Amino acid sequence: xxxxxxxxxxxxxxxxxxxxxxxxxxxxxxxxxxxxxxxxxxxxxxxxxxxxxxxxxxxxxxxxxxxxxxxxxxxxxxxxxxxxxxxxxxxxxxxxxxxxxxxxxxxxxxxxxxxxxxxxxxxxxxxxxxxxxxxxxxxxxxxxxxxxxxxxxxxxxxxxxxxxxxxxxxxxxxxxxxxxxxxxxxxxxxxxxxxxxxxxxxxxxxxxxxxxxxxxxxxxxxxxxxxxxxxxxxxxxxxxxxxxxxxxxxxxxxxxxxxxxxxxxxxxxxxxxxxxxxxx
Numbered sequence: 001x002x003x004x005x006x007x008x009x010x011x012x013x014x015x016x017x018x019x020x021x022x023x024x025x026x027x028x029x030x031x032x033x034x035x036x037x038x039x040x041x042x043x044x045x046x047x048x049x050x051x052x053x054x055x056x057x058x059x060x061x062x063x064x065x066x067x068x069x070x071x072x073x074x075x076x077x078x079x080x081x082x083x084x085x086x087x088x089x090x091x092x093x094x095x096x097x098x099x100x101x102x103x104x105x106x107x108x109x110x111x112x113x114x115x116x117x118x119x120x121x122x123x124x125x126x127x128x129x130x131x132x133x134x135x136x137x138x139x140x141x142x143x144x145x146x147x148x149x150x151x152x153x154x155x156x157x158x159x160x161x162x163x164x165x166x167x168x169x170x171x172x173x174x175x176x177x178x179x180x181x182x183x184x185x186x187x188x189x190x191x192x193x194x195x196x197x198x199x200x201x202x203x204x205x206x207x208x209x210x211x212x213x214x215x216x217x218x219x220x221x222x223x224x225x226x227x228x229x230x231x232x233x234x235x236x237x238x239x240x241x242x243x244x245x246x247x248x249x250x251x252x253x254x255x256x257x258x259x260x261x262x263x264x265x266x267x268x269x270x271x272x273x274x275x276x277x278x279x280x
Contacts, residue, residue: 003219006173007233010181010193013169017182018190020162023155030148030155037144041137048130055123062116069109076102177222177231184229194225195235202235204228 079099086092170178185192194203199213206227208216216223217234225232 003221006222007193007219007231009169009173010231013166013178013181014185014190014192016162016166016169017185017192020159020166021182021186021190023159023162027152027155030151034141034144034148037137037141041134041141044130044134044137048127048134051123051127051130055120055127058116058120058123062113062120065109065113065116069106069113072102072106072109076106174222180224180229181231184231188228188230191230193231193233196232197235201225201228201230201232203230 076099079095079102083092083095083099086095181192188203191203194201196202196208196213196216199208199210200206201208203225204227206225208225212223212226213234215221216232219234223232224230
């Protein structure tokens with residue numbers, strides 16, 4: 001396969017790979033929009049549990065005060081009936097005190113009971129509202145989740161189509177070059193192949209050594225930029241622009257012997273791997 005044809009295929013393949021990579025990243029990011037809704041739902045549920053516990057405590061307190069009130073009323077009524085049959089002043093005074101104490105307790109228990117009844121009614125209303133909010137939130141979340149799943153399925157279908165085009169386009173090409181090429185695109189914002197113009201890489205805008213630039217111009221092999229690792233192809237300099245820089249300005253190949261290999265090793269360590277099960 002002629003090098004010109006390879007470079008043209010790589011430029012087309014760049015668009016396909018960039019779109020595929022962007023879709024893969026979208027698939028990873030899309031579910032994150034559900035996080036806020038899920039957090040709100042969890043907060044509502046925690047509130048409901050807390051209010052339910054408070055409601056139970058209040059119900060127990062209400063029951064205790066109600067029983068205490070009944071006991072106080074019963075005790076007072078019994079003392080009042082006993083008043084009709086006592087004869088001595090001492091017994092009368094003792095009963096009057098007993099009736100008075102029972103009435104005071106009765107009054108206090110009634111106040112406590114009313115307070116707990118108001119609190120219980122308030123808690124019941126809060127639980128009713130929280131329950132409605134939970135139902136609403138669950139409904140909205142289910143709808144959002146359904147939409148997210150549909151969007152992900154649509155993007156996965158697009159990725160499948162891109163993979164088919166990618167395989168057709170890359171048939172017969174060097175697999176190692178293709179592996180490096182895709183990795184570069186992932187790490188270089190979708191640009192894996194760029195031109196050199198006037199001795200400058202159009203990807204990283206670094207001045208390239210004259211000998212190196214001439215190798216790219218000859219177009220007999222795939223050449224990677226020693227600075228940004230992108231694949232390079234030659235572009236004619238614009239009118240009035242010097243074709244190449246002086247050797248003193250652009251350095252030499254001897255300065256860059258190991259830079260390409262080191263660059264790929266660094267990218268491999270930093271590369272974020274995206275694994276998607278396209279069959280889901």
